[in-house]
Amino acid sequence: MYDLKALDIFNSVLRHGSQTATAREFGLPKSTVSRRLKDLESQVGHQLLRRDANRMIPTEAGLVFEKYSRAILELTEDNREALSELSQEVSGDLTLHVHEGLIRGWFAKQMTHFIARYPHVKITLRTDTALPALDGKDTVCIWLGPVPEEVRLRQETLGRLTRGLFAHPDYLAHRGMPRHPRELSHHRWVDLLGDSGDGLILRHSREGKHCVTLPKSQIKVDRIALQGDAIVSGHGIGLLPHWIVKKRSHYHPGTLVPCLPEWHAAPLAVRLLHPDTPLPRRSLAFIEHIRAAIPADWAPTTSMHGAMSEANGEFQVPNPRFNVA
Incomplete structure (x- = not known):
């Protein structure tokens, strides 16, 4: 039986190309x-490694052995996980992908609570x-916004974030408050990358919908936090989740003023996604933890009138494919 620690060290040297880096990774002396x-x-x-210039690279035998060493390590991990499942222990490695707009505050707090509850994850x-x-x-x-139809993942809608128009009070004092969506064409616009390139559909409870042709955005950003910073800096009006x-x-009162508050864009769905395969106990525990931590002011996932479509601003009954019981 091979020494599992030695197999780990061997694969680490292949990744880093250096015994020094591997020693640092494992906290061991290089010797x-x-x-x-x-x-x-x-x-x-067989000799498994040789030096080439400043890197350690595998020999021909090392390339062959690498495949089998990885298989041994993966099988060992699968065995450990299976035994952990039998012992009801929630442990192991869990990778979480989170939309950048959700990471601050709410999610960071929930992750802290989760690892405190499950210290072996x-x-x-x-x-x-x-x-x-x-x-x-x-x-x-955990994703915010549309999910392409070709994505074949298990999906569960956790809630929806309503959106409105906002600007800094200094900008509005200088340029004036818009009174109707058509006036937005005369204002500067701060765009979230790809969010309103084809125009913006706003909806009013009495006046119906209005399609706005927006001016070309002088500033486009790829993160909601940066978009908020640009709006607060007075660069224009932008669309943000309430x-x-x-x-x-709460931390910077008075820096964002609602514009056309009776007009709303289509809400953004917050979805939980994962592979459509049996999940390990740690993943199931995390999913249950997040379900119980949904903020009360997220819009409900369904209503008797249906939900507003993210694609076109029309009210539609949610697609049941995206609502997993």
């Missing part, structure tokens, strides 16, 4: 790393502005 590799080569009966957190590919059973995503504005205004 210990070198000795464990030599012992492994003796056990295998190790989380890798990635923030995204584009929907990532989820290719592992231990990967969960929930995010409420959180921001």
Whole structure:
């Protein structure tokens, strides 16, 4: 039986190309790393690594052995997880992808609560502005906004964020408050990248919908936080979720003023996504934790009148494919 620690060290050297970096990763003396590799080569009966310039690279035998060493480590991890499942223990590695607009405040707080409750779970957190590919059973995503139809993932709608128009009071004092959506064409616009390039549809409870042709945005950003910063700096009017504005205004009151408050854009759905495969206990525990932590002021996922479509601003009955019981 191969020494599993030596297999870990061998694969680390392949990743880093350096025994020094591997020693740093494992917190071991470099001499210990070198000795464990030599012992492994003796056990295998072949030289596995050689130096090429300033990097350690695999020999021909090392390339062959790498495949089998990874298989051994993966099988060992699967065995550990299976035994953990039997013992009812929530543990292991969990990768979370979270839309950047949700990461501050609410999600950071919920992640802190989760790891305090499950101290044996190790989380890798990635923030995204584009929907990532989820290719592992231990990967969960919380997404804000549309999900392409071709995405084949299990999806659950957690809530919807209503949106309105906002500007800084100094900008409005200088340029004036718009009284109707048609007047937006005479204002400067701060666009979230790709959000309103084809125009903006606003809806009024009595006047119906109005399609606005927006001026070309002088500033386009790819993060909601940066869009809010640009609006607060007086660069123009922008479309923001009410929930995010409420959180921001708590710390910076008076910096965002609603414009045309009776007009609203289509809400953005907050969705939970994960591969459509049996999930490990840690993923299920996290999903249950998030379900119980949905903010009360997120719009409900359904209503007797249906929900506003993200694509065109029309009121429609939600697609049941996106609502998983």
